[in-house]
Structure formats: structure tokens, C-alpha cells
Amino acid sequence: MSFFPRLILSILTFIVGMLCMKYSVSITNMTGKIDFAEKFLGTGIGAGTYTWWKLFGLALCILAVLWLFNKLPIGTPSPISETTSMVLQMFV
Numbered sequence: 001m002s003f004f005p006r007l008i009l010s011i012l013t014f015i016v017g018m019l020c021m022k023y024s025v026s027i028t029n030m031t032g033k034i035d036f037a038e039k040f041l042g043t044g045i046g047a048g049t050y051t052w053w054k055l056f057g058l059a060l061c062i063l064a065v066l067w068l069f070n071k072l073p074i075g076t077p078s079p080i081s082e083t084t085s086m087v088l089q090m091f092v
Helices: 003-022 024-031 035-041 049-068 086-091
Strands: none
Touching: 003 024, 003 049, 024 049, 035 049
């Protein structure tokens, strides 16, 4: 995948991750509680399913940034990583 589509999809994935973290209460109200999250992440106010959605959003944000800079071992290499320019390699 070329750099421009990767950039657009990474930004969208990052935004979805931020929205998952911000609106974890609304998402939980729409979808209901997640049993394994309540069991392993605790129960009560601010724990369990709410924490699950925040961790899920954080994971999406991290994966989006890693994918943008071609640090994940999936897909084809980015054209930027194949350049020999020292200026570009400092930022990659």
C-alpha cells in the first residue's frame, strides 16, 4: 500500500481509537456490559467494560501510529523506508 492511503487510514483509525476512549460510557450503554471485561478488569464504577473500551481505543491508537510509520510486520514496505535520503531517514 502506498503512503497516502496508509496515512488516511492511519488517521481514521487513530480518530476511532480516540473516540472509543472518550465515549466509552456511551458505547457501553449502547452495547451492554462485556462479561470477560467485568470478570478480569473489575466491577463497579469506572472499571470493567469502561476500562476495556479505553484499553481498546488506546490499542487502536498505538497500532495506527505503528502502521503509519511501517513498524508493523504486515503489508508491503512503505516507499519512504526504501529511500536513501539521510534527511528522510532521520524522521523514519
